[in-house]
Amino acid sequence: MPYLVAVTLLWAFSFSLIGVYLAGAVDSYFSVFSRILMATLLFMPFMHWRQPPRLALGLMACGALQLGLMYLFYYQSFLLLTVPEVLIFTVLTPIYVTLIYDLLHRRFNPGYLLTAGLAVVGALVIRFNGLSHDYWLGFAVVQGANLCFALGQVGYKVLMERHPHHSPQHRLFGYFYLGALAVVLPAWLLLGGEKYPTSGLQWSILLWLGVGASGAGYFLWNKGATLVNAGALAIMNNALVPAGLLVNLVIWNRDADLLRLGIGGLMIIASLWLNEKWLGHKHKSER
DSSP states (O other), X not given: OHHHXXXXXXXXXXXXXXXXXXXXXXXXXXXXXXXXXXXXXXXXXXXXXXXXXXXXXXXXXXXXXXXXXXXXXXXXXXXXXXXXXXXXXXXXXXXXXXXXXXXXXXXXXXXXHHHHHHHHHHHHHHOOOOOOTTHHXXXXXXXXXXXXXXXXXXXXXXXXXXXXXXXXXXHHTHHXXXXXXXXXXXXXXXXXXXXXXXXXXXXXXXXXXXXXXXXXXXXXHHHHHTTSOHHHHHHHHHTHHHHHHHHHHHHHOOOOOHHHHHHHHHHHHHHHHHIIIIIGGGOGGXX
């Protein structure tokens, strides 16, 4: 859980940095490519290349989904929606996480769905107003990102469970980024525009997002996913909503309903507590 909490705080700034400084000003395909390239280079020196082919290909598939395809959807969403709208439309991710995890294990756990559902309600309470005219298209694009993000993190968790004698995860994670790079490089070459960073601030943000949010962030998040049960993983996906809105409010002075933020945040915390107390002891084998 500490890994997931730390990354939640780290990622809370990413929404606003992208929405305020990059969206519409820097080509989204270039932004995605540059982030993943920096993250890939960060992990290359640690790689152990001699791995079972199934494990290596599985890691690349997880990266292609969770990071590559997800980012292509994610950055496009900022062209259609405001930062708070992007945040609120991510609330279905926990449902995808729980259902995909159960599907891969050929079972259905209503308890996980219940606690994730409570987290969804809490996130919806936080901000469900002020939707733009691009609501439906933006909603669909964000759901594409949510589904890819859920598939990737659950796939990584299950892959590590099925290969218990793997090398240390930091020695493997380069495969994850190579899979993402295989998606975003051709996307940038085929679809990318000519809007490149024009200021030191934009380059600095891309550097931070590449090395910090994408590099360290995704490694720590996926490592953390292997240490908690699927219910806690699902709920922590929604902790980004109040954290991201709080950062957006405090630093960029965007309007937000503090009462809703407080009530929704408490509901998400309650769902996490319920998961740990009610379901955690039943599924220690998943940790």
